[in-house]
Amino acid sequence: MRNGSLLTVQDLRTHFFTGEGVVRAVDGVTLSVRPGETLGLVGESGCGKTVTALSILRLVPDPPGRIVGGTICFDGRDLLRLPEEEMRSIRGCAISMIFQEPMTSLNPVFTVGEQVAEGIRHHQKVSRREAWDRAVEVLRRVKIPDPARRAYEYPHQLSGGLRQRVMIAMALALGPRLLIADEPTTALDVTIQAQIIELLTGLQEEMQMAVILITHDLGVIAETADRVVVMYAGRVVEEASAEQLFETPLHPYTQGLLESLPKLEAGKRHRRLTAIPGLIPNLLDLPTGCKFAPRCPKVVGDCWPTEPDLREVRPGHWARCILA
Amino acid sequence: MSEGARRGTGRSVRGFFSGKWQWSLGIVLGSLILLFSGVMALLSTLLAPYDPTRIPEGLQGFSLLPPRGDHWFGTDLLGRDLLSRVLYGARISLLIGIVVELVVTPIGVIIGLFAGYFGGRMDSVLMRTTDAVMAFPALVLAIALTAVLEQPGLLSVIIVLTAVRWTTVARLVRGQVLSLREAEHIAAIVALGAGKGRIIFRHLLPNCLALILVAMTFGVASNILSEAGLGFLGLGVQPPMVSWGSLLAEGAVYLTVKPWLCVFPGLAITCTVLGFHVLGDGLRDVLDPRLRS
Numbered sequence: 001m002r003n004g005s006l007l008t009v010q011d012l013r014t015h016f017f018t019g020e021g022v023v024r025a026v027d028g029v030t031l032s033v034r035p036g037e038t039l040g041l042v043g044e045s046g047c048g049k050t051v052t053a054l055s056i057l058r059l060v061p062d063p064p065g066r067i068v069g070g071t072i073c074f075d076g077r078d079l080l081r082l083p084e085e086e087m088r089s090i091r092g093c094a095i096s097m098i099f100q101e102p103m104t105s106l107n108p109v110f111t112v113g114e115q116v117a118e119g120i121r122h123h124q125k126v127s128r129r130e131a132w133d134r135a136v137e138v139l140r141r142v143k144i145p146d147p148a149r150r151a152y153e154y155p156h157q158l159s160g161g162l163r164q165r166v167m168i169a170m171a172l173a174l175g176p177r178l179l180i181a182d183e184p185t186t187a188l189d190v191t192i193q194a195q196i197i198e199l200l201t202g203l204q205e206e207m208q209m210a211v212i213l214i215t216h217d218l219g220v221i222a223e224t225a226d227r228v229v230v231m232y233a234g235r236v237v238e239e240a241s242a243e244q245l246f247e248t249p250l251h252p253y254t255q256g257l258l259e260s261l262p263k264l265e266a267g268k269r270h271r272r273l274t275a276i277p278g279l280i281p282n283l284l285d286l287p288t289g290c291k292f293a294p295r296c297p298k299v300v301g302d303c304w305p306t307e308p309d310l311r312e313v314r315p316g317h318w319a320r321c322i323l324a
Numbered sequence: 325m326s327e328g329a330r331r332g333t334g335r336s337v338r339g340f341f342s343g344k345w346q347w348s349l350g351i352v353l354g355s356l357i358l359l360f361s362g363v364m365a366l367l368s369t370l371l372a373p374y375d376p377t378r379i380p381e382g383l384q385g386f387s388l389l390p391p392r393g394d395h396w397f398g399t400d401l402l403g404r405d406l407l408s409r410v411l412y413g414a415r416i417s418l419l420i421g422i423v424v425e426l427v428v429t430p431i432g433v434i435i436g437l438f439a440g441y442f443g444g445r446m447d448s449v450l451m452r453t454t455d456a457v458m459a460f461p462a463l464v465l466a467i468a469l470t471a472v473l474e475q476p477g478l479l480s481v482i483i484v485l486t487a488v489r490w491t492t493v494a495r496l497v498r499g500q501v502l503s504l505r506e507a508e509h510i511a512a513i514v515a516l517g518a519g520k521g522r523i524i525f526r527h528l529l530p531n532c533l534a535l536i537l538v539a540m541t542f543g544v545a546s547n548i549l550s551e552a553g554l555g556f557l558g559l560g561v562q563p564p565m566v567s568w569g570s571l572l573a574e575g576a577v578y579l580t581v582k583p584w585l586c587v588f589p590g591l592a593i594t595c596t597v598l599g600f601h602v603l604g605d606g607l608r609d610v611l612d613p614r615l616r617s
Contacts, residue, residue, distance in 0.1 A: 057515055059511075059514060059515060088517050088518075088519050089517065090517070091514075091515060091516060091517035092515070092516030092517030092518075093517060096515070096516060097512075097515040097516070098512075099508060099511065099512055099515070101508050104507065104508040104509060105508045105509050105511075105512040106509050106512075107509045107513070107527055107530075107531070108509070108531070109530050109531050109533070110530070118526065119513075119516055119517075122517065122518065122522060123517060167512065170512075170516060171516065
């Protein structure tokens with residue numbers, strides 16, 4: 001176990017019990033987040049990023065999903081053993097989460113001020129007036145222009161970028177120590193994306209808060225993350241500092257992800273983008289060996305019989321590949 | 325700022341009604357019709373030209389008079405003034421329509437919220453009960469209940485209607501909650517630590533309010549119609565109490581020869597029901613917060 005971690009997820013297994021069989025959406029994920037650090041969680045749709053996040057907050061829809069194994073240690077406490085009551089007081093207070101869809105993530109019948117204030121009042125015993133004033137203050141912190149007036153507006157009166165700021169305000173109102181941001185910029189325009197990312201990193205520094213940033217956008221990761229965990233088919237396939245990962249990706253899947261990014265380099269002819277061939281495998285019917293083998297350009301015979309372990313190839317740089 | 329702040333921080337449900345409404349033609353028209361009906365009902369004792377139960381001396385000369393100067397709506401078999409009876413009937417009909425709706429709505433809303441939110445077995449039990457009540461002919465139930473209560477009357481009408489009319493609201497609210505439950509803003513609030521009670525009453529319920537309010541206006545209308553139906557069968561309020569339904573029942577015998585006995589109570593029912601419907605439609609358009617400026 002790594003020391004000084006705020007959050008340690010050990011061998012997490014979250015399975016979904018469907019009519020067609022057991023879907024092992026998260027199968028043995030181990031990761032940790034240090035206080036104040038940004039951990040990037042990367043992978044294609046369906047690789048288990050979001051389920052990992054929901055598992056940390058114990059919000060996996062049950063049925064059909066269930067956390068069947070592992071431990072999630074937050075600040076010295078195993079979240080999986082806490083009674084639901086205590087878990088609720090952690091959500092939104094010590095650990096917050098924001099979602100991808102700012103357009104629909106706010107309640108349409110309340111003003112944004114009421115929504116932020118309601119969350120504050122839910123966790124802390126403060127007067128209605130004080131909660132409102134604090135809500136306006138938080139809206140100011142997320143750089144919503146003229147927050148005292150904007151607080152009276154309904155979500156439909158705000159743009160997507162402003163709504164995402166309100167979501168962030170709701171999540172940060174109580175000063176959480178960990179923020180899980182699930183694709184926070186995916187639904188936004190590129191220019192707005194940059195603003196939101198800048199806002200998040202600014203607030204993170206200001207509030208000394210750790211962030212798990214879930215995204216499939218490696219560009220966002222490169223800008224913000226300290227460390228990166230790459231997931232594939234419910235497993236961690238590579239973990240490294242952002243620098244190491246972008247410089248020398250060890251797992252062929254990570255290499256494929258990086259090659260599928262457009263690069264703008266002066267003087268060089270633009271090469272064609274290379275896509276990773278094939279599709280993410282059916283989680284009901286995974287290959288026995290390396291789960292990436294069917295799509296891997298470097299596949300060798302040894303990849304098939306048994307799944308390789310995640311091993312530390314270089315200090316702080318882990319990969320789940322026999323070739324690494 | 326301070327007054328505005330007080331308004332904004334008020335209870336969420338009140339906040340829902342704050343802000344400017346766009347007045348629609350429906351709301352104005354419906355309200356006017358209902359205001360008229362309501363004023364007529366409330367002031368019936370003052371406005372009615374005669375005592376609605378007074379049987380004039382020299383009955384022969386006053387029985388079944390067609391509408392004329394001193395009896396605008398004509399008279400019934402016992403020579404009683406029909407205008408007065410329609411005005412007094414308004415009190416009872418509106419009272420039944422509104423009281424039943426006020427009793428029924430909270431019941432239906434709670435059942436709908438719980439069935440929709442908890443789903444599973446809770447949903448099955450509650451909704452099959454609802455289906456059973458809906459499938460059971462209301463009139464048969466009315467007859468049975470009246471038999472149990474021995475004497476038909478105002479209370480029995482209210483009880484009978486209450487027993488059957490909560491189903492509509494329950495179904496509507498459940499449907500709305502089923503779709504809302506999956507909404508992202510509910511997931512977001514759960515992720516920020518909301519418990520069941522807060523989700524149901526502070527997030528799902530306010531999102532259903534517009535629907536509930538609209539359903540209530542339509543509900544009052546259909547309660548009035550149901551009361552008329554019961555009254556027509558003689559299961560409604562009993563003389564000397566008058567309701568529009570009982571007036572219809574009395575007039576039905578003479579429908580072909582003295583049609584005004586049914587036409588005037590019928591018009592009163594039609595206008596009031598129409599008023600509620602027009603108002604309901606207007607509210608539906610306006611209560612969508614996206615339309616509020």
